Amino acid sequence: MLAETMGTKAVRAPSWKRLGSMREAGLIAIILALCIAMSFASPHFLTLGNFRAMLMSFSVEGIVVVGMTILLIVGGIDLAVGSVVCFAMVLSGSLFLAGLDPWSASLIGILASALIGAVMGFFVTVVGLNHFITSLAGMVIVRGLCLIITKGTPLSLFTLPPAFKAVGQGSFHGLPYVIIIFVAVVVLFDFLLRRATALRKVFYTGSNEKAALYSGIRTNHVKFWVTVLCSTLAGFAGVIYMSRFGAATPTFGVGMELNIIAAAVIGGASLNGGSGTILGAILGIALLSVVTSSLVLLNVSVYWQDMIKGCILLGAVSIDHFLHKRKAS
Amino acid sequence: MRTFLSTTAMAVLVMAYSAAPVRAAEESPFRCEPGEKYVMNVMVSGVEYWFPVYEMFKQAGKQLGCETAYTGTPEYDVNKQIASFDQALAQNPAGILVHPMNSDPFIEPINRAIGQGTAVVTFAADSPLSKRISFITSDNIREGTYAADAIAEKLGGKGEYAVLENPGQDNHDKRVTAFIDRIKAKWPDMKLVGRAASNQDPTKAYQGLMSIIQANPNLAAVFMPEANSAIGAAQANKESGGKILVMCADVNANILDMIKAGEVFGSINPNQGMQGYMGFILLWLAKHPELIDPMNDAKRAGFNPMSIPFVDNGLSIVTAENADDFFWDKYLKRRGTKGIEE
Known part of the structure; x- marks a missing residue:
């Protein structure tokens, strides 16, 4: 045992080299370069307040990114996440307004979101439709449900008890609970995706479904549960948003899926399945947030912001792709 | 006989009077045809x-x-x-x-x-x-103008302000442009320090306003041409000390509650x-x-x-005083x- 440990130590590369060999190294370098450039361009960028603001702005969305990344790895995609986030908000909110306590209402909201995932999973694995079209239909149906529940009117949840609002608005020794929850979700799923057998099957299924099937993995089972997981995390994010904003609007989360998918893909997840990491996806959404914040701090005209943001992201992904390709060869 | 005649005359008179509105209604040109x-x-x-x-x-x-x-x-x-x-x-x-x-x-x-x-x-x-x-x-121009005056008057005509926008939507662009033009013309001691696109999304509004606040700690007011962004802006304001006047346009139950609670200063609402x-x-x-x-x-x-x-x-200017009338x-x-x- 000792010899084995010593042997391992002997062949282990220095930590900076191991860091450099990580799939996410290129993205980390790009984010760092952007941060350094911005610290010269704006004295307000490199401040604790700004970093806290950036982290807060993508923490809840980051929870949805985790689910989407795992789903992308298995070879799926979920266009309904924005609608499901909204659905969990409005369902929980309306149950609360009907007299249920917000904790139970939120639990029901999350379970209902999981049920939506289960229905989509059913259509994918049993009926045989693909994820794209199933979730496209899901996106429209669930958005319709949001309108039915709210009758088109935003729900005012001003009377939510302070203990519930604290989840989205409070902090523990200065560290917002939202960030704590986000970090916990990221660490948990990153660990599970790297170490847990059940989630390793996600990679095998996404890489080569037939081979995975022949090797005894119940691929449909894996795809079903990953679809459920993605919707559940979206529902979880929805109730956090409800606590954070004290409101539930039927138009919340429109277009969110594009940001989520973009973050995961920037972070290295493949739309063909089989590759991706939670860390990479989180770096992807962090990059989006840094770029957005930078453009505002630099007072860039709002008419130019989208175009510049798109160009920066295209450039960043191209550099990352080039670095990864060179490393692989 | 006299009694009969007078009774009959009275009855005819009553019938004539009671039928008069019906006839008037029937004869009124301001009625729809059946099925119209x-x-x-x-x-x-x-x-x-x-x-x-x-x-x-x-x-x-x-x-x-x-x-x-x-x-x-x-x-x-x-x-x-x-x-x-x-x-x-x-x-x-x-x-x-x-x-x-x-x-x-x-x-x-x-x-x-x-x-x-x-x-x-x-x-x-x-x-x-x-x-x-x-x-x-x-009139979107008038809405932006009234919003500018309401904020500037509340601030005594001095201070830094920002706008959150929804570029590309014509009526929202008009409101923002009118807001900025009015302040430039009538309130020269107020200074525009930040603009961000929130696109009616509370999360984008939160991040946009937070970034503006980082660069401009003396920010006194923020205007946005719609209601959804105000949810995120109010949250950003709360987390930054709550000193910023948040002004938006349009109302819903949530915004009205926020106005009543003082989290949103007011809203310009088209009638x-x-x-x-x-x-x-x-x-x-x-x-x-x-x-x-x-x-x-x-x-x-x-x-x-x-x-x-x-x-x-x-239009109406909705504040804590009259918010109850808009639910x-x-x-x-x-x-x-x-x-x-x-």
Whole structure:
């Protein structure tokens, strides 16, 4: 045992080299370069307040990114996440307004979101439709449900008890609970995706479904549960948003899926399945947030912001792709 | 006999008097024919902005004894809205009050409707090159101007301010431009320090305002041309000490609660109910040009003499003092109606 440990130590590369060999190294370098450039361009960028603001702005969305990344790895995609986030908000909110306590209402909201995932999973694995079209239909149906529940009117949840609002608005020794929850979700799923057998099957299924099937993995089972997981995390994010904003609007989360998918893909997840990491996806959404914040701090005209943001992201992904390709060869 | 005669005379008199209003009503030209139907047509039909419009459209319809219907597409898609417009038109209504999502794609459908004898009035958005009879809207320039004055007066004419925008949506762009222009012109001691695109998304509004606050710790006010962004802006303000005046446009129950609680300073709200009421009246008049003998060349030139090209439906400044008057659910309860479902 000792010899084995010593042997391992002997062949282990220095930590900076191991860091450099990580799939996410290129993205980390790009984010760092952007941060350094911005610290010269704006004295307000490199401040604790700004970093806290950036982290807060993508923490809840980051929870949805985790689910989407795992789903992308298995070879799926979920266009309904924005609608499901909204659905969990409005369902929980309306149950609360009907007299249920917000904790139970939120639990029901999350379970209902999981049920939506289960229905989509059913259509994918049993009926045989693909994820794209199933979730496209899901996106429209669930958005319709949001309108039915709210009758088109935003729900005012001003009377939510302070203990519930604290989840989205409070902090523990200065560290917002939202960030704590986000970090916990990221660490948990990153660990599970790297170490847990059940989630390793996600990679095998996404890489080569037939081979995975022949090797005894119940691929449909894996795809079903990953679809459920993605919707559940979206529902979880929805109730956090409800606590954070004290409101539930039927138009919340429109277009969110594009940001989520973009973050995961920037972070290295493949739309063909089989590759991706939670860390990479989180770096992807962090990059989006840094770029957005930078453009505002630099007072860039709002008419130019989208175009510049798109160009920066295209450039960043191209550099990352080039670095990864060179490393692989 | 005298008693009989006087009783009979009295009875005739009473009958004549009691029948008089009925006859007057029957004879009033301001009544619909049986089956005369007017419809309202919108895109994103589930959005609450339309509900007060239709509610008051319906009120006008009932007063004139007309049938009304709410139509449209739940999607933000001009093709689908045109399809729903065409479906409504196929039922040969007397008039359509339409919010054309885009102006030019509606030229042909509106002209076709006019050609088949259906009056068309546009509201909140226009199709100026079409043959629509009238256009009723709130004045976005005035909304931005009033918002600027309300904030500047509250700040004593001094301080830094920012705007959160929704670039590309015409009425929102007009409100923002008017807001900035007014402050530049009337309140020279106020300085614009930041602009961010929030696109009606509370999370983007939160991040945008947070970034602006980092660069401008003395920020005193922020304006946005719609209500959704105010949810995120108010949260950013709360986390940054709560010293910023948050001002938006449009209202909903949540924003009204926030205004009452002091988290949002106020909102500029177009009187969209009047768009519905006046929109109906404009349609009805356009459908009944025979009511007047025009003292102009309308008959010779072949245009509708009952056309009023433009109507401004006005606006309200909503603050903590009057917020209670703008709750939609309370209004519906008071009116005892089912809103768009009837």
